[in-house]
Amino acid sequence: MSLRRKRINFDSSFSSFRNHLHSLFSFSGLDKVSGINILVYDMCTANPKPFTEQLFTGIADYLEEYTSDIRQSILEHDDIVTAYARAFEKYFLAADCASKICDYLNRLLLKSKESNVAPADKRQIVGEGRYRRQTIQALAMLIWRDRVVHHIRNSDLNRLLYQVFEFIRRDRDGEDIRSDVVSAVVGSLVQLNSLTDQPLQLYIEEFERPYLIHTKRYYQREAARVVADASISEYMTQATHRLAQEVARNHRYCHLTSHMPVIKEFEAQYITAYQGRIHFDFESLVDNEHYEDCAMAYNLLARIEDGVKPLLKLYEEYITRLGKSMVSRLGSSVSKVGAVNLWAGLTCLSSRFSGRQIS
Known part of the structure; x- marks a missing residue:
C-alpha cells in the first residue's frame, strides 16, 4: 500500500466503495470487501484536495437509503419484534466492521472536531449540515435510530414497541414467548445511543417510561382481582411468586438502572396498596400459629416503608398474652410446684419464640 497522495476520480472511487459497503451490510460477497480501507485512505488523502467530507456524506446517504429499505422489510412481517432483532444484529455487526474499515476517516x-476550541465549533457539522462530525459507527447508530426506531414510532403506530410490550404481557400471563428477541430489541435502544452524551436517553424514553406504566396497570388489575377472590395466605403466596418472577424478568429485559423502579412499581400495586389487609389478618395468623404465613407477611411488608411496625407490635402483644395467660392460670397463690411449672412454661415460651424469626 502506497502512502503517497494520489489524484483520483471521487465518483468512480466512491462508486466502488459503495458497492463494497453494500456487500458488507447485506452480508453478500464478504470475501470481496478486503482492501477497501485502501480506498478510504486514498479518498481521504487525495491530491490536490482530500474528499473527507464527501466520503462521510456519501456513507450517510447510503446508510439512510439502506435503513429505509430495511425498515420497510421489517414492517412487512407480522412478527416485527423478531424481524427487527435479526435485522439490527446484522446491521450492528456491519456498522462496527465498516467503522473499522473507515478508521482513517474516523x-x-x-481530530478536526477536537482541534477547535470554541464551544460552537465543537458541534460542527459535515457537508450540507445533516450530521455532526462523528465516527462511522456513531453515524450508523444515529441513522438507524432516526430512520427505523423513530420512523416506526411516528409514522407506523409505534408497532415495534407495541409488540414488545404485548410480548411481555403474554410472558406475565404465563405464555411461552421469544424472550431473546424482546431482549435484543430493548438492548438495541441502549446500543443506539451508547456513543452519545446521553447513552440511556433513547432507552428511557422509548422503553422504560412506558414499561413502568404497563407494569403499574398490569399488577394493579391483577392484585385487585386476587385480593378479592383469595385468602390472605393465597394472596401473599401469589405476591411472593410474582415478585420473584418480576426480578427474573428484569434481568431478561431491562437495563440495570430500571431494576429498582420496576420492582418499586410492583411493590406499590401488590404490597403497599393492600398492606392494610395484611395487617388486619396478621393477628389471626399469629393466633392460629400460621408461622409460614407470618414470615411471608413480614418479608413482603419489610420491602415498604414502615410496613413491618404493626406486625412487630402484634407479635409482641401475642407473646405477652401467652405469658399472662400462663400466670393467670396459677391463681392468686403460687405453690412451690406451681412456681416450678410457671418457670418451665415461661422458659418453654421463651425458647419457642426467641429462636423463631418471622423475617
Missing part, C-alpha cells in the same frame, strides 16, 4: 473527523 480519526480525521475526530
